[in-house]
Amino acid sequence: MTQRSFEILDVTLRDGSHAMKHAFTEQHVHDTAKGLDLAGVNYFEVSHGDGLGGSSLQYGLSKVDELKLIEAAADVCKSSKVSVLLIPGIGIKEDLQDAVKAGAKMVRVATHVTEADVAAQHIALGRELGLKTVGFLMMAHMASVEKIVEQAKLFESYGAEVVYVTDSAGYMLPHEVTERITALKQSVGCEIGFHGHNNLSMAMANTVAAVEAGATYIDGSLRALGAGSGNTQTEVMVAVLERLGYNTGIDLYNIMDVANEVVAPFMQRPQEITGSSLIMGYSGVYSSFLLHTQTAAEKFGVDERDILVELGRMKAVGGQEDLIYDVAQSFAAKKAQ
Amino acid sequence: MKKLKVGIIGSGNIGTDLMYKIERSDALQMSVMVGIDPDSEGLKRAAERGYEVVANGIDGLMEKLELVDIVFDATSAKAHQHHSDLLVAAGKKVIDLTPAAIGPFTVPTVNLNEHFEKPNLNMVTCGGQATIPIVNAISRVVEVEYAEIVATVASKSAGPGTRANIDEFTHTTSKAIEQVGGAKKGKAIIILNPAEPPILMRDTVHALMAADGQEQAVITSINEMVKEVQSYVPGYRLRGEPQFDGRKVSVFLEVEGAGDFFPPYSGNLDIMTAAAAKVANEMAKQLMAAEV
Structure with a gap:
């Protein structure tokens, strides 16, 4: 061989x-x-x-x-x-x-x-x-x-x-x-x-x-x-x-x-490049944040992409999934004002 | 009123920050800084501020025992066992900032009163000091089946000791979440983030409660606890509201340090020294009250 x-x-x-x-x-x-x-x-x-x-x-x-x-x-x-x-x-x-x-x-x-x-x-x-x-x-x-x-x-x-x-x-x-x-x-x-x-x-x-x-x-x-x-x-x-x-x-x-x-x-869904995953690649966000971001965006009524761009700006690293919910909540609070 | 005399073993960053905090206490008198390198910055700083300095470690301190009532140990787990044996035998109170955990885990807002009489108290970990008060605030309202904490600290705030022994953080913190926090099962995660400028320490507590329906009481209890911690760490605060999802609650915190010796982003180091100083302060008040 x-x-x-x-x-x-x-x-x-x-x-x-x-x-x-x-x-x-x-x-x-x-x-x-x-x-x-x-x-x-x-x-x-x-x-x-x-x-x-x-x-x-x-x-x-x-x-x-x-x-x-x-x-x-x-x-x-x-x-x-x-x-x-x-x-x-x-x-x-x-x-x-x-x-x-x-x-x-x-x-x-x-x-x-x-x-x-x-x-x-x-x-x-x-x-x-x-x-x-x-x-x-x-x-x-x-x-x-x-x-x-x-x-x-x-x-x-x-x-x-x-x-x-x-x-x-x-x-x-x-x-x-x-x-x-x-x-x-x-x-x-x-x-x-x-x-x-x-x-x-x-x-x-x-x-x-x-x-x-x-x-x-x-x-x-x-x-x-x-x-x-x-x-x-x-x-x-x-x-x-x-x-x-x-x-x-x-x-x-x-x-x-x-x-x-x-x-x-x-497989639960096809592995497409969706709007969110594209933004992850574009702004350098850890890929496993994807589904958590969807959940948080739904819960707080904010745009997934806004959350992801913010996470990229904050230089979030792998493992910081908690930050997704924190960011989503603060966006929702701002929106409510 | 007579103040209790304080010795600090370990003249590094933690020891120096602690010294500044002791200076502010009305029950404690900074007395001696103990190191092993006569040229170290920490010993020089202590000497410049007019304190006694011992440059040959625990052996030197043992010859000057009259200088101390309470001794903080900010060295290593390995060294601590030896230090503690000698000091406790000499009748001194020992507060342990290493992961040795010979004495009981102590979190000022939760179980300080239970341990005043113990000769050696352990300060858990930075993540433990930041999150266990919250776990306890939940578990005093409703049974907590499981609590998990995630501590995110700036890379610059994690020293070589922490880095080389990162599993110790996990072991010690998880145990203390159960023993002090009151959760049936605990888990701890630590993340280092190298962003510049450095991020403030962030902590998240996720807990699974035995039942839902107590949300308002849980929030009230958490808010009260946050205020208590703020009495010794003013930069300890909630980020947003606790988030509930059925029996699960997530609580988001950030810890900004007092900026004594460490920069304010090092809330993880500040909360350790602040909690240790708080323990000594309360201990001193108790001992003095008992003497009166």
Whole structure:
């Protein structure tokens, strides 16, 4: 078998948790995992959308305990490995230990792009537990190239084997991706990954840019099931990258089948670029704010776009879902005056 | 009236801010600043203001025990155990601002009266001091099955100790939400935001009440509690009205610091030192009243 050009990591069962309002069932996970394994995806992620321990009033309670979902996924894997997301400040080290007992083989420790130093212990634990250990720099559009390099070096120094540039807001354009991945390739020794969102319809173009600049881990989700307008669409990415001459190691028909026959039927809405997700991409707002913003806008009778633009102006970071309701309420109060 | 003499171990930012707050107290007399680096800014500042300075840590302080009645510890959890053992054996009151939590969790507006006689009191965490009063304000009206707090602080206000041990925040705060706040189950989340200019500390409390229908009483209780906290943190305030959704209530807060040593955006650090100073102040008043 020829060697894969890179790893395509599927995040449907984690990023898709946002779009599903955290209502994945063991059946959903079982069937999707089975399809991903069959198609030859080496790594896929299963967690609450906000990572281990994310089940909360702040982000949404999980319908089914994520440990059960991780177990359901790990149980059907013949060769794929289950990844989990851990955001320090939300999840804790014990959550990771539990996830490993449930079958996780990879951890991606995620911080805001400027805050890598909160992750030292969690990355060290990942290595200690023998996991493939990844550092995930979220909202990468909010920092300069130099800052990203500095933070990636921190992750690497803690033991990360891969460092991701994560376009959580779907804000980045291909030249910006190229610039960041290229700078990282030149300055860190570990592998580089890219995770995109499609709020400006740039996810695929950004992914291609990342691969061409040397990224060796790239994320996608089936039918683009992820936060905001979703991620780079895994099955389309396989087709595109094969056409570009890369070897993805993934069977196109099999990956299409799991997308269309398993995932599409349980999706609650299509992954369109709506007015709100477009504004998220345009103003640089964390993609998982989408459905919370809709709820808050309805509750307070204000325009979703006004809330999102304000959140962008306030430089909200991932996890600040409470701010959405605070902003919506203050707009409603102003309107009432 | 005789004031109680205060020692502060840890001459860093927290210790310095605390010193300024002690200076304003009418029951406490700032006495000695204890550090481990004779060249540290904190020790210099204390010396310039006319206080005794000890530069060889707890060992130095143990030789000058007559200088202190109450000792604040603003070092680390690891160091605190040793400090506390020595000081408590010498009959001193210890107020712990580290995550060590040897003594009971103490939140001034909630359970201070229960713990006056204890030798060592722990100040929980910044997020705990900001949110547990609200959890308690709800739980004194209606049973709280679950409470979750989200503390968002400016990146510049989160020191290296907090960053390296971020899980400690989660562990300690969740426990205190249950033990002091009165929720059956607690959860804590902390978020660092690097925006410039730095943001004020924001805290949100989400609680699941055992029943709805008590909204007005809950609001009244929260408003009363906010006023009480404002007595020692004037910049502690609600943002908007509490939001109800069935049995769920969400309360939004912001904490602006007094700007003693920390900039006002560091409400998270200010509320810790302000709460610790408040505890010592009340303790001093009680002890003095008992002597009279």
